[in-house]
Amino acid sequence: xxxxxxxxxxxxxxxxxxxxxxxxxxxxxxxxxxxxxxxxxxxxxxxxxxxxxxxxxxxxxxxxxxxxxxxxxxxxxxxxxxxxxxxxxxxxxxxxxxxxxxxxxxxxxxxxxxxxxxxxxxxxxxxxxxxxxxxxxxxxxxxxxxxxxxxxxxxxxxxxxxxxxxxxxxxxxxxxxxxxxxxxxxxxxxxxxxxxxxxxxxxx
Amino acid sequence: xxxxxxxxxxxxxxxxxxxxxxxxxxxxxxxxxxxxxxxxxxxxxxxxxxxxxxxxxxxxxxxxxxxxxxxxxxxxxxxxxxxxxxxxxxxxxxxxxxxxxxxxxxxxxxxxxxxxxxxxxxxxxxxxxxxxxxxxxxxxxxxxxxxxxxxxxxxxxxxxxxxxxxxxxxxxxxxxxxxxxxxxxxxxxxxxxxxxxxxxxxxx
DNA sequence: TCAGGATTTAAACTTTGTTTAAAACATCTA
DNA sequence: TAGATGTTTTAAACAAAGTTTAAATCCTGA
Numbered sequence: 001x002x003x004x005x006x007x008x009x010x011x012x013x014x015x016x017x018x019x020x021x022x023x024x025x026x027x028x029x030x031x032x033x034x035x036x037x038x039x040x041x042x043x044x045x046x047x048x049x050x051x052x053x054x055x056x057x058x059x060x061x062x063x064x065x066x067x068x069x070x071x072x073x074x075x076x077x078x079x080x081x082x083x084x085x086x087x088x089x090x091x092x093x094x095x096x097x098x099x100x101x102x103x104x105x106x107x108x109x110x111x112x113x114x115x116x117x118x119x120x121x122x123x124x125x126x127x128x129x130x131x132x133x134x135x136x137x138x139x140x141x142x143x144x145x146x147x148x149x150x151x152x153x154x155x156x157x158x159x160x161x162x163x164x165x166x167x168x169x170x171x172x173x174x175x176x177x178x179x180x181x182x183x184x185x186x187x188x189x190x191x192x193x194x195x196x197x198x199x200x201x202x203x204x
Numbered sequence: 205x206x207x208x209x210x211x212x213x214x215x216x217x218x219x220x221x222x223x224x225x226x227x228x229x230x231x232x233x234x235x236x237x238x239x240x241x242x243x244x245x246x247x248x249x250x251x252x253x254x255x256x257x258x259x260x261x262x263x264x265x266x267x268x269x270x271x272x273x274x275x276x277x278x279x280x281x282x283x284x285x286x287x288x289x290x291x292x293x294x295x296x297x298x299x300x301x302x303x304x305x306x307x308x309x310x311x312x313x314x315x316x317x318x319x320x321x322x323x324x325x326x327x328x329x330x331x332x333x334x335x336x337x338x339x340x341x342x343x344x345x346x347x348x349x350x351x352x353x354x355x356x357x358x359x360x361x362x363x364x365x366x367x368x369x370x371x372x373x374x375x376x377x378x379x380x381x382x383x384x385x386x387x388x389x390x391x392x393x394x395x396x397x398x399x400x401x402x403x404x405x406x407x408x
Numbered sequence: 409t410c411a412g413g414a415t416t417t418a419a420a421c422t423t424t425g426t427t428t429a430a431a432a433c434a435t436c437t438a
Numbered sequence: 439t440a441g442a443t444g445t446t447t448t449a450a451a452c453a454a455a456g457t458t459t460a461a462a463t464c465c466t467g468a
Contacts, residue, residue, distance in 0.1 A: 028424065030424085038447085039448055040426095040429090041449085042447070043425090043426095049425075050426090051425095083459090085369075087458090095227055115371055115372055122375070130212035148378055149376075149388075153366050153369075154394075154398065157361040157364075157365035157401075158358060161357075161364060161365040162357050164365075165357075169357065172330065175408070183290060183353070186351075186354065194358065194398060194402045196400045211416090234456090242416085243415095243417055245459090246415080246416070247417075247456090248458075249416080254455095254457090301445095321467080
């Protein structure tokens with residue numbers, strides 16, 4: 001167990017860098033081995049397969065980047081502030097890690113079956129506290145009767161999907177990177193406004 | 205050019221069936237050749253590559269399924285009715301063709317660069333009439349000042365993304381297929397309500 | 409009819425991810 | 439210390455994938 005930890009880490013690091021840089025599919029195992037300066041077979045020795053290595057890296061990335069989001073969801077903030085903070089933090093996160101989006105898309109498209117078993121993703125979408133909060137506020141009559149699931153799916157959709165079709169948006173609107181960034185910045189206000197409006201009482 | 209059209213069609217049909225059934229990545233060229241009853245090399249003779257064949261099939265599928273959607277967007281319906289009709293038709297379309305979702309995700313994730321060049325997709329998201337309509341109604345003061353792009357992205361996100369994370373939703377809520385269908389059925393009301401509320405004037 | 413282009417075929421090629429079996433290394437015990 | 443044992447590393451081969459090649463066959467028009 002002397003150099004072992006080291007080799008495993010070398011593979012992990014090289015693969016992470018390559019996956020983020022060129023995408024999983026366009027990165028070959030031989031390339032990873034090369035970059036890590038190790039023998040080809042060691043990838044399969046330490047991780048059972050390339051797919052497995054991908055899972056490990058993806059889990060690490062999600063964990064590293066979503067702690068803040070989960071903390072917000074589980075906090076004691078009021079619903080409005082919670083939603084505003086969550087949307088902002090989520091958009092910031094995806095802006096800083098654009099490749100997480102394509103990673104998620106990769107998962108969605110390649111491993112539909114496995115997606116529910118990936119604890120990292122699963123925990124990201126686990127929202128008992130948030131759901132309870134929506135339920136309670138509904139009950140107390142502070143907001144309209146609202147399905148927590150619908151509300152949460154609305155929120156996720158409005159945040160995430162625009163990143164997935166980023167290039168399409170940029171193409172259709174002739175935006176450059178800066179414009180798109182401004183577009184998403186605008187959504188930090190827009191999305192909470194939209195969601196809060198929909199659950200607020202007393203309007204017509 | 206005797207049997208040629210026939211062979212090309214046989215490949216196209218066999219591939220379509222297999223792609224839809226098992227996904228693109230899990231379908232090998234040899235399998236397609238087998239099912240079509242043709243020689244392996246003919247796939248590359250008629251379509252230049254498997255990727256190309258996929259593009260052709262995808263374009264066909266999108267065209268076939270989105271005519272109705274485009275027609276609605278380009279119609280003379282009022283904004284409210286247009287949005288309601290569009291959302292309903294779109295959700296119906298994705299419900300009936302669940303594989304179109306993963307196809308879109310595949311494109312988004314594998315071909316970010318090419319996505320804007322795919323006319324089928326591009327035209328689906330081309331909304332000059334809708335944008336004009338939103339712009340005019342804003343100007344006339346019938347609705348709040350609204351960015352057509354933001355509104356359209358909102359709508360697309362709310363419709364499409366839930367299908368992308370379908371398994372995740374089903375897992376988290378212990379839904380079965382029927383439940384999920386009902387969940388999306390509910391969204392046919394919910395999404396237009398949400399969007400219309402956000403552009404309506406005079407509230408609060 | 410037969411020349412020439414289009415189509416089809418069998419075979420090989422390249423690049424994937426993965427496995428194997430032996431070699432090298434490290435560790436622990438008699 | 440020497441040897442046995444388990445771990446790590448290596449070179450080589452494997453299977454399956456998409457693609458290409460070059461020859462064979464078919465078809466059509468002059």
